[in-house]
Amino acid sequence: DTGVSQDPRHKITKRGQNVTFRCDPISEHNRLYWYRQTLGQGPEFLTYFQNEAQLEKSRLLSDRFSAERPKGSFSTLEIQRTEQGDSAMYLCASSRRISGYTDTQYFGPGTRLTVL
């Protein structure tokens, strides 16, 4: 399968713990996006990368959220000091940047986070 992959698929943690999620994009895609989706809502954009550069992070939910893509391939999303309100599905998407056009994003299966 050459689609976007995410790991883990499910994560249960206690309030106050740190969690990290990984996303592997489609191999030829140079852009990678993170979204959060709560029950009954559409995905909410958090941040995105082009190669290793983080081009937009103003919509990260708080300074407890951070993301990295150090080598321009896989990315990690970290949530520090988790709160119960962080319980959600965290989605990753990737796209291939074509100059002059807005990209088509393809999503992974998501990581379901439950904070107890």
Added chain:
Amino acid sequence: GESVGLHLPTLSVQEGDNSIINCAYSNSASDYFIWYKQESGKGPQFIIDIRSNMDKRQGQRVTVLLNKTVKHLSLQIAATQPGDSAVYFCADLNDMRFGAGTRLTVKP
């Protein structure tokens, strides 16, 4: 601020009927929209896209219509099947904003 929204939260149709799901957007500068399908516990799946230089685009059993004058787009599914049951989202890819979704239920 700008937003993307859907008119109806749920839609129930009979198998074989056509389905129409609507979406309104606010950013008149947006030029690229995608419809995604999301099944329970899975990530959104690309269905069809449309750019602002088009009014209509057709895929296999699906058609997207874009009306830039009233900032509205719709997804039409022909001969709806039980496997079409899911939540459908429209997305403004310029703003990276999604609507809340419409749950489509297909009755056999």
